[in-house]
Amino acid sequence: MPLNFTLISILNVAFVCMFFSHSAIAAKDQVLIQKIAYSDIGHEDYYFTHLISLALSKTEHQYGKASLVEQSYRNIDKRLRSELHARNIDVIWSPTNEELETEFLPIKISLLKELGNYRLLLIRPEMQPEFSKVKTLNDLRQFKGGMSSQWTDAAIMEANGLPLVKAVGFSKLFKMLAAKRFDYFSRGLYQIQTEVNRYPELQLVIEKDLMLHYPNHVYFFVHKDNKALAERLTAGLELAMKDGSFDTLYNSIPRYRWGLEELNQHRRRVIYLDRTAKDVR
Template identity: 30%
Template sequence: MKWLILTFSLLWLPAVAQEARVIRISIGADPYIVELLTLALSYEQTLSKIVSVRNVVSQARAIRLLGKKSGVDVSWLVTNSQREKAARAIRIPLVKGLLGYRIPLVHRDNRHALSAIRYIGDLRSFTFGLRSDWPDHEIFEQNGLHVMSFSQEQSGYEMLAKKRFDILPSDFVSIESALSDPRLHADHYVAFYYPSAVYFFVSHDDQLLYEQLKKGLKRALQDGKFEALFLKHFSSRVKALDLENKTIIELSNPTLPPSAPLEIPHYWHTQGK
């Protein structure tokens, strides 16, 4: 009987040891983010299972509910000081700062309006359309540019199509759907850039997950798997940006915390790389 109990115990213990930890994320995550999160967790001996949940509907709600019973365990957000106070940021830019590039959307009738632009001062006569809750709104205003607000993304495209303002700065993801409107045009002459970082965020209380993700992302950077995954998802989009042949107008970003690792070159996409 003792032998049977011992045998059962030996069979049972490995099963317990291999039980996967559930990591909850918001449903609808970009495949790149899911693959990068999976990669970062893969360096640990502890098994993890990523599960999508439906009850988190906004970025503000996601960061408030990190680690909570009705929330998620990991969020990925553009960083700012408020978010880094509310949660713990793994300060490794997930898309290598690529979302800091903005392509000017203009009306097709004005597709050559920016051909002579060389400096930020050349843009003072233009009106920029930006959604009121986008980080860009404050950034463009703080850089002395004239901004008109709108409340919904689709209404912004419609306002541009009706020439209510001159330029809608768009990220390289959103612009693909916006160009389905034949009245809109992606400018070929200029791109805006400001330093910006998307990080993984976890609860202040989840030290274990914080360490796992930090170590995993650093190892992925060291062995080249991070770069390979980045190129898999973004190389064609980076090529389409054609940054080498555009005038880059650099803006300061007052919302970026001083803790951003701007001094580590391989954390960031470099123009012409």
């Protein structure tokens, strides 16, 4: 989602509507999300905002019409979690973990399907010969990765003995990689194809031989007391999966199609990380 909140991150979307359950009990009129450029299909959050819209449209007959409304909040993981706690926003999406599922109400539908489980590496081009020698997890431990200190992925990688240089933020990690502060930047298979071209002046490339794997489901999360919204999104997503519109949206994202093609080529060495591992450093 790099939520972890997926940033790329977590998005808050607001929609104005009245929610009605089968017993005709109304929920709040307005739901808020962070303001982003979600009209750009290359943007990290395009898919998630359009998926929310799709789920809402599928349930209009039961809950009434709804429209998305933007709110201005800084796109920082901990800030967005705080705003969700305060009910200043109503939905976030992120790779799940135990802490999130305790704090909030998860909608346990894997939004990225299998793409969320795989990661590729951004590197400096001169490092490719060194990474081509990597055959095992232990080999990869000889290199330093870069990661946001707020992302779930950082804890997983460190628990598997992978040394990391951590920072707060996202864009600075690309510059730190180019400046040789670390050797690689692990990015989601669903993210990396557009990100590699985001900073052409840095001359970063996608590593050619490796792929990381660990279970990594991205869910929508709402406030624990907002069961009406959870029920509506769940119902809408299930209807979209049943009628094929979920897959139509999913497959319309160019970088998702690229990721699926890359995955189906089976040409990379897959290094498996244990999501339940204790720190082995």
